[in-house]
Amino acid sequence: MNTLKYHLLSLLVTALVAGSFLSSAQLSGVMNPFSLTLLRFLLAALVLLPYILLAKPRIRMAIRVFPRSLVMSLFFAIFFICMFKGLETTTALNTGTLYTLVPFITAMASVLLFKETISLVRLGVYLTGAAGTCWVVVRGDLATLLSLNLNQGDGLFLLGCVSMVCFSLSMKLFHRGEDSVVTVFCTLVGGALWMALALFVLEQPLDWARFDARLTGHMLYLAFFATLVSTFIIHKTTVALGPAKVMAYIYLSPVFVAVLMLLFEGKAIPVAVYPGILLSIVSTIVLQMTTVKPGSDRIRS
Known part of the structure; x- marks a missing residue:
């Protein structure tokens, strides 16, 4: 039952992230x-600041967590920088397709770092899930998928995907049993510092006065x-589930985006993407039902 709680939380965070695509647009x-x-980082950190300051422990x-969080937040910041810079020379279609590689890369890295075992069946499911997500991204148009040409922006975003994998792995690697709220706060502050540094180096203005209601x-x-x-x-689910x-829940992101667009923007889900949605859902369920066991650093059949 406790494990079920973390899976439900993973579904919730997938929906929240999917909603961020609509707001970001x-x-x-x-x-x-x-x-x-x-x-974005500063506002979130300010909410947690009183919780941190009201207790000396x-x-x-x-103070102890911040050096580790600074490393984690660097990976997080690099992902956003690579995404934004990559989109200057590539398309949302290309980045959306490349992002489906994150669960696969995460699984491969977990084999090396945490001695997890991944079966050939599970490996096949990862690739099937990526195919399902690609189907949703291209709306079932095979010609569109085949015309996916990689360029410099794609290379940058692929680097960002690797950085996102490092962010996920580092959360588990650097966890020492500390209060999750403290870790999250330090990660947000670290992210804000990295973004402030990027603004300074790139000589970009804040322009916050442009906001309306x-x-x-x-x-x-x-x-x-x-x-x-x-x-x-x-942070909580990564420590508990690995x-x-x-990361396997990433395959459901396009599904949640499509549903949210239907609910809040009235945009119907094209029938052509139904097979891709089904593949993504099935792949995610199979991946969660497959046991990942420690004790082996090899891929087994």
């Missing part, structure tokens, strides 16, 4: 992405739900 172009991400814990609502969603709540849940199982 509304904010895109309003100001530079580094400034948006900095504000948590302050001391934050509607855009502020989207930013608050990104800060409090897609960043604060989701980062907290991801990065491979948590």
